Amino acid sequence: MVDNPDGPVPTGELVLSLRGISKNFGAVSALTDIDLDVHAGEVVALVGDNGAGKSTLVKILAGVHQPSSGTISFRGKQVALADPSAALTLGIATVFQDLALCENLDIVANIFLGRELNPLRLDEVAMEVRAWTLLNELSARIPSVRVVVASLSGGQRQAVAIARSLLLEPKLILLDEPTAALGVAQTAEVLNLIERVRDRGLGVVIISHNMEDVRAVADRIVVLRLGRNNGIFTPDASNQELVSAITGASNNSVSRRAERRQAQQDQIQEPRP
Numbered sequence: 001m002v003d004n005p006d007g008p009v010p011t012g013e014l015v016l017s018l019r020g021i022s023k024n025f026g027a028v029s030a031l032t033d034i035d036l037d038v039h040a041g042e043v044v045a046l047v048g049d050n051g052a053g054k055s056t057l058v059k060i061l062a063g064v065h066q067p068s069s070g071t072i073s074f075r076g077k078q079v080a081l082a083d084p085s086a087a088l089t090l091g092i093a094t095v096f097q098d099l100a101l102c103e104n105l106d107i108v109a110n111i112f113l114g115r116e117l118n119p120l121r122l123d124e125v126a127m128e129v130r131a132w133t134l135l136n137e138l139s140a141r142i143p144s145v146r147v148v149v150a151s152l153s154g155g156q157r158q159a160v161a162i163a164r165s166l167l168l169e170p171k172l173i174l175l176d177e178p179t180a181a182l183g184v185a186q187t188a189e190v191l192n193l194i195e196r197v198r199d200r201g202l203g204v205v206i207i208s209h210n211m212e213d214v215r216a217v218a219d220r221i222v223v224l225r226l227g228r229n230n231g232i233f234t235p236d237a238s239n240q241e242l243v244s245a246i247t248g249a250s251n252n253s254v255s256r257r258a259e260r261r262q263a264q265q266d267q268i269q270e271p272r273p
């Protein structure tokens with residue numbers, strides 16, 4: 001149980017705990033008996049093949065879908081996430097892949113969209129300062145908070161979306177494919193952002209298909225396969241272990257190729273005598 005539900009969560013405290021979560025869409029079982037724990041100051045990567053149930057799980061946590069059965073506990077208390085605003089109010093923020101930013105508005109307007117500090121009189125200066133502070137805390141590389149989102153790179157957009165989600169001081173943040181379609185430098189920027197968010201003591205859940213990104217930033221890797229838990233790994237797990245858990249086969253062409261590539265990389269990285 002929590003003394004102060006609005007206060008910061010001590011690092012290591014269990015923020016989110018799912019037990020036996022199932023979700024059916026008619027005859028389709030998208031999730032069956034899922035368990036998941038996320039602690040404060042921890043990055044958990046949710047990985048799995050297409051159709052494994054990752055998006056469905058994130059939508060349940062965002063209050064978009066209701067589970068068919070199972071329990072969700074947040075900071076030690078069983079909760080119902082009846083709709084997205086219930087999840088937000090509780091302290092669960094979600095950054096969906098489309099980021100939901102307005103291209104023609106500047107960064108300040110995007111961060112505060114619908115949450116202006118004083119709805120009767122827009123306090124532009126205070127909002128600008130808050131936007132800068134949030135982006136600086138994330139070490140985001142943004143030239144000015146007065147540029148329109150349309151002019152930003154993919155990594156910068158992700159920074160704005162994350163800053164926006166931090167405005168309500170959540171305890172848990174869910175990031176859906178935050179590095180999808182980004183180049184190498186922008187991906188590095190976003191991984192850096194994720195580390196900054198973790199350093200703030202939040203629990204972070206990222207969905208990713210990119211094992212390199214997952215290894216670089218995750219403290220634990222949770223594999224879903226065909227809507228079920230299929231293993232929890234540390235980032236030092238071998239490619240073969242991860243690919244086997246994701247695909248359900250221990251000796252297939254994907255895992256063999258991944259192993260060969262890993263062996264080649266190890267050879268390249270080995271220091272010359």
Ligand SMILES: Nc1ncnc2c1ncn2[C@@H]1O[C@H](COP(=O)(O)OP(=O)(O)OP(=O)(O)O)[C@@H](O)[C@H]1O
Nearest residue numbers: 025028029030048049050051052053054055056057
């Ligand atoms: N609204 C829905 N109605 C019916 N079936 C759905 C719905 N949403 C998801 N599903 C089904 O649930 C299963 C899990 O889908 P989900 O999108 O959660 O997987 P995913 O792991 O996120 O996949 P991807 O990596 O392709 O996004 C799939 O079989 C999918 O067809």
